Amino acid sequence: MEGPYLSTVSATIQAAIAPVFLLAGIGAFLNVMVGRLARIVDRARDIEKLHPRSTGPEHERHVWELRIIDQRISVINNAIFLCVASGLAICLVVAALFVARIAGWHLGGWVAAFFIMSMLLLMGGLIYFLIEVRMSLKAIHVREELLELDRKPRRR
Template identity: 35%
Template sequence: MAQPIPIDDIAHVIQLSVAPVFLLTGVGALLSVLTSRLARVVDRARRQEDKLEHLSAERQPDVLDELCKLSRRARLMNWSISLVTFCALLVSSVIVVLFGGALYGIDVSLPAAALFVLGLICLIGGLLVFLREIYLATIHLRLGPFQNGARKRK
């Protein structure tokens, strides 16, 4: 008959897995932001594609240029979402490994640490790609009388 696991050991594993669970909560919120941002880019691209059909030949290059920029932004958002999702999978794996180690009495400190570090590297990568997408979204932004940080002269 298998030896029952002491409740203190299970409690300790639960305590160890609290930090990764909080990280998963933050990653989930970040994924929500990223996916809604991607949806906005896709919606904007669809509107531009619909507009393209009704434009004169001299206006089409401007819309095609914007579609090219939107396509690049969508690819960056896909990369960011993929990296952050992979982070969530790795952090979830940390929790599973911690419980598996406790159940089978195995030292899992090295695999758990490696998975956690890899998850954080994916999170950093996803945030860097997201930062690049934000830069591309705002580089040509003009709001009212303000252009390129200076007040538009009359």
């Protein structure tokens, strides 16, 4: 009686390997996104310290950048939420595989639905991540007055 049960569990573990690797990949991606969120928050705190003392164009630039940072925080939070939800859906895939195999239930449709849901959530998270990256590029362009484009470059 112990033999078939062990082979059933072993076969289920083999079937669950691909979703578990996907879960590891989602975890690594979440690590990147949480790191970006931390850097965004650090930048917001730096600007918040400068903001009360700034005046004129510098003040306007701080307000502009704080608005972009506020938007970026919302977008990256959405990306993190969707990727965590994707990871949870993958966990449902693995759990459903084990329940189906051990209980003898036919959950193939549910497993497929959870996997499709996970992929859609991951796609949404990646889209939000791409939007946040594009927003960050908008915020870091060097101002033209700092580039001194009206001056000719020196020859070396």
